[in-house]
Amino acid sequence: MATAALSDDPGDALAAARDLVATDPGRAAAALTQIVDRHPDHCPALRLLARALRGIDEPGIAAQLDQRAIDTAARRPAFRAAIAHFAAGRLDRAEAIARRVLAQDAEDVAALCLLAELARRASLPDEAERLLRRALTLAPDFTEAQVNLAKVMAQRGDDAAALSLLDDALAGAPDDDGALAARLAITAQSGDYPSAIALYEDALGRRGRDARLWTDFGYLLRTVGRREEAAHAFRAALAIDAGLGEAWLGLSHVARPPLDLTDVAAMERALGESTDARRSVPMHFALGRALEGLGKHAASFRHYAAANRIQRSLLPYDADATSDMVDRAIAFFTPERLRAAGTGGTDSVAPIFVVGMPRSGSSLVEQILASHPAVEGLSERPDIPRLVARVLGQAGTYPEGLARLTSADLRALGQSYLRSTAASRRTSRPFCVDKLPENWAYIAFIHLILPEATIIDVRRDRQACGFSNFAQYFPRGHGYSNDLVDLAGYQTDYRRMIDHIDRVLPGRVHHLSCEALVADPEAQVRALLHAIGLPFDAACLRPHENHRPVPTPSAEQVRRPINRSGIDRATPYAAWLNDLSPPKSPEVTAPSRRE
Incomplete structure (x- = not known):
């Protein structure tokens, strides 16, 4: 075996060593060490040597060899090309290359992790989990895979499993930035804000010169309404890194008094010194504010x-795909199909879905509802898109993939939604609000799996809502918001979908105008509560007195009394917003099904 290891082709020696790993890992390690000495970049040999060393209780050296194999694979031209395509948003090309790499070496951990990340971004958590668990079978101590698997588990709503994985990762790599950031973020995401704040304070005690950590802490403090402390955290970040756009943007939301010309000059100076396009995006938004x-x-x-120009280049948006989906949904969801499926689903009145455009007033509506003693606000839940992705993973495209679902399937999906939200509940209130705006695309699906749920469509003037989206920094997703024409098209597609639902399921959706709400809060709140089947409660007219965490961009607005302050925000910009103004059409005024 030793002679074979010194040849130019280590194949025979590698095969012989592989046979020994399970039965005599010590001998296998000795042979594999000779192969690695001769072929230091031979990834299969490095991985096999790591496995043998684990068999003789040398996990530390094994982890180093696994990492060396991963780093070596990641330096190869094909993988570097895949990463370049990934970074540029050419995800199909990145996936094709990664699959070719994996076809040549089925144990390439770097390729497995890239494919897993692509699956995670495509909302295919089952596939992402499978790939990452395979990677961790091959390299059990690979921190990046542990962190990414934790993110997948969080994406699936299993925060407990995610946090357990991160605790394991940090036990082996206590200074790993990615593991620490994920641990902090998922703790906050789980709704355990006191624990998240304590973790941030502990981390900052050890890493007080970490500008990104201070910034993330600032956003967490903003979520829980500790505005002055949030401003201090953002200023602390900027004292370390004056060019950190996310810190400036966070500060622009909480600073009292507001940012002044001195701050503008500092931002412009930092922007002029920046060569990183991604880093400049939040800075431009902060300067705009x-x-x-x-x-x-x-x-x-x-x-x-x-x-928005830069963000659009980084986050391409396919407007035709959205319009096509709406066209197909309109054709698919006929009255006959919906009647035929009407015996399925789960009969729970607990869920209240608030849908519409982002920046339409949905956070205010949720805050109003969460001020009622019978309602808990759950913010923007990813559960419905996850369920749709689960169905499509088995059955194809949306909505056509729903055609094969039986009544039992619909009932199981409704129950799965209820279980997922129950895991995030903090109270025993009988109703809960899910205010993910893009659930407008899935209203018919929601009706099929939860036929007794309330659906509320919150609308705002097209130009005002469009500009508010254009002026909002969305780090990921919402690609339509980076172009005024795309924004107008997206709003049109959203309204086409809602209009169709009103035709085929009249009264199923309760419509609420943001402008009407701020003009006559009591009348609109009474109608809203009636649509849900709840009695009026005066606390709903004082949502600013509700001190619940608000993890959305509207955190400051909902902590003030209901007012018109943002209604006319777009007016000074009207000259630049012509692309947001399609031909006038009547507003939908379909009655609530409970009337």
């Missing part, structure tokens, strides 16, 4: 436009 507050609307719009 600061200049808007100072009444300099032309300069403000220039920065909003610059931010």
Whole structure:
């Protein structure tokens, strides 16, 4: 075996060593060490040697060899090309290369992890989990795979499993930035804000010069309404890194008094020194907000436009795909099909879905509802898109993939939704609000699996809502918001879908105008509660007195009394917003099904 290991082709020696790993790992390790000495970049030999060393209780050296194999594979031209395509958003090309790499070496951990990340981003958590568990079977101590698997488990709503994985990762790599960041973020995501704050405070005690950590802490403090402390955290981050756009943007939301010309000059100076396009996006948004507050609307719009131009290049959006999906949904969800499936689903009145465009007033509506003693607000839940992805993973495209679902399937999906939300509940209140805006695309699916759930469509003036989206930094998703024409098209597609639901399921959706709500809160709140089947409660007219965490961009607005302050925000920008104004059409005024 030793002679074979010194040849130019280690294949025979490798095969012989592989046979020994399970029965005599010590001898296998000796042979494999000779192969690795001769062929230091031979990834299969490195991985097999790591496995043999684990068999003789040398896990530390084994972990180093696994990492060496991963690093070696990641340096190869094919994988580097895949990563370049991934970074540029060319995900199909990245996937094709990664699959070719894996076809040549089925144990390439780097390729497995890249495919898993692509699956995670495509909302295919089952596939992502399978790939990552395979990677961890091959490299049990690979921290990046542990962290990514934790993110997948969190994506599936299993925060407990995610946190357990991260605890294991941090036990082996206590200084790993990715594991620490994920541990902090998922703790907060789980709704355990006191624990999340304590973890951040502990981490900052050890890493007080970490600007990103201070910034994330600032956003957490903003979520729980500790505005002054959030501003301090953002300022602490900027004292370390004056060019951190996310910190400036967070500060622009919580600073009292608002950012001034000195702050604008500091941001412009940092922006001029930046060579990183991604880093400049939140800085442009922060400058847009600061200049808007100072009444300099032309300069403000220039920065909003610059931010969106860059973001659009980083997050491509396929407007035709959205329109096509709506066309197909309109054709698929006929009255006959919906009647035929009407015996399925789970008969629970607990869920309240608030849908519509982002920045339409949905956070205010949730805050109003969560101020009722019978309602718990759960913010933006990913459960419905997850269920749709689960169905499509087995049955194809949406909505056509739903055709094969039986009544029992629909009932099981409804029960799965209820179990998932129950795991995140903090109270025993009988109703709960799920306010993920893009659930508008899945209203018919929601009706099929939860036929007694309440669905509320919150609407806002198209130009006002469109501009508010254009001026909002969305780090991921919402690609339509980066272009005014795409925004107008997306709003049209959303309204086409809702209009169709009103035709085939009249009265199923309760419509609420943001402008009407702030003009006459009591009348609109009474109608809203009636649509759900709840008695009026005066606390719903004082949502600002509800101190629940609000993890959305509207955190500051919902902590103020109901008012018109943001209604006319787009007016000074009207000259630049013509693309948001399609031909006028009547507003939908379909009655609630409970009337």
